[in-house]
Amino acid sequence: MTVTAIKEYVGVPRDRVENFNGKQLVYVSWDHHLLFAAPFLLCLPPQTSFRELVEGPLSALVQPDPDAAAIDWTKVEWLKSNQPWTPDFDRSLVDNGIGHKDQIRMRTPGLASLSAAA
């Protein structure tokens, strides 16, 4: 049973994409950069290009980290839903297969200013 109930019970999800006024949610986080307490929540039109996501909100949000200036965006390793994945910067979120509420992670091997001294 998918819920303990006295009779057949079907829940209605609250955060379906049609409730976001034409936009969608994307979660983005930077591995081993925990100055940022949680993955960022972005709300963007699905037609946003990946480059716009990176050069717009994402670059602005990561600024406070001392490694931000050293990021080489052409060398960043990406994961989507925890699997290695390669985005096309000039295509949209939709065309990159980034669905509503997808989690994207970035990795920058070698950059770890605030990470634990091993």
Place this chain on the structure above:
Amino acid sequence: MDMKVAKKKLGLKEKYRLMTRDLGWEPTYRAKDEVFPYVNYEGIKVHDWDKWEDPFRLTMDSYWKYQAEKERKFYAIIDAHAQNNGHLNITDARYLSALKIFLQAISPGEYAAHKGFARVGREFPGVGTQVACQMQAIDEIRHAQTQIHALSNYNKYYDGFHAFADARDRIWYTSVARSFFDDAMSAGPFEFMIAIGFSFEYVLTNLLFVPFMSGAAYNGDMATVTFGFSAQSDEARHMTLGLECIKFMLEQDPDNLPIVQGWLDKWFWRGFRVLGLVSTMMDYMLPKRVMSWREAWEIYGVENGGALFKDLARYGIRPPKGWDDAEKAIDHMSHQFMLGLYQWSFGTSFHSWIPSDEDMDWLSAKYPTTFDKYYRPRWDHIRKLAAAGTPFKNFGLAKLCQTCQLPVVFTEPDDATMSCHRETEYKGEKYHFCSDGCQHIFDNEPEKYVQAWLPMPSLFQELNGDIGAWMNWVGLRDGEDNGDFVGSRDQRNFDQWRGMATSNL
């Protein structure tokens, strides 16, 4: 007609029988199932409700007498507190943040517990159970009221207290407690008893109230100490009810064991997530600290909890599934959570601050294996940013856990450098979690948790991401209730008033 009263006074036992057990009427013109329709669907089998023990044997008339006496004492002290400028006797205005979180997140939980016990008191068929639940329902509404009254005096002088009810319903960091109680209240009567009566009252209450009340005493907050004392004598009864309920279920039928164990696993983890708020309070918010969160966990979690589960082992109960993950999180959770509260403090109805050198040395001493290694570098950097005139604000908002509704600030149990990423897909929708514990809870009852109202996504659904409109809606006054303690109105006022009270300036 005059009647001779045979006996002037009833014996305690007889009185209890007449005024409690004797109220258990057998319905004659309706089937019992119609009168108690919610007692079977959770799968708990009960063969004999009379086996329910009530060690207190308290009857309603004596209950009223005790409680009325306590109320009289409570309000006398609260009045004295107001008349003697109790709001100036606290150690420092930073202490108020702990109180604000308590009022916004925990006191409304008392009210929710009241509603829940009123409901399950009606839903259980056993009369001993009904009376015990009725008393606890009244206790809980009294707790909510005395807490609100006690803290209302601070509301006259300080920011962040005025809109606690809206904060409870709408702001983001309270939703961990709100969703805990909503989850319990939308469960069946037996699960409610495990959630509140057992997990919350018995397993976790010491970790919440003891540190909080001693924190109040250490920091000169007599109003809070007073409501703590006034509630304390009820707690013994509540803990007994919770323990009695779990033993009753386990003794009634062996088939109840797996159901009860599943609830224990779930509600331990849900409660543990609520305690995240308490951990930040203990480690970061008390100007005069009582003990570290780690020390509190050792005493009230490991020792007391360990003894309890040892005692329950004879029924086949094992410690909750999340126990080991909890232990691994103890040295990290307050730091991870506090870093979040600080960077999102533009959206909190309380103040936070960068720990001082002295604070950080205390944290290093209390967390020798984790603080300097993982967390001091972050605070040092945040301090640098503040000194450079670019204080750290994370406007990225946060991914929230679908189950506990906290921002997913926690790391992998075995790797504190790696955020814990957990996700699942259900009926074509993606859902994210802070931990395996929260994901298990979702997986067991997805139809329940897909409906979660998550504060941060809602900001985009309902207000198109307009932070100003959101602040109005949650009752947060920008520049007054939120942000860094340093430079806040609370800081200014407290220093000025206290100066006036203690010097001739």
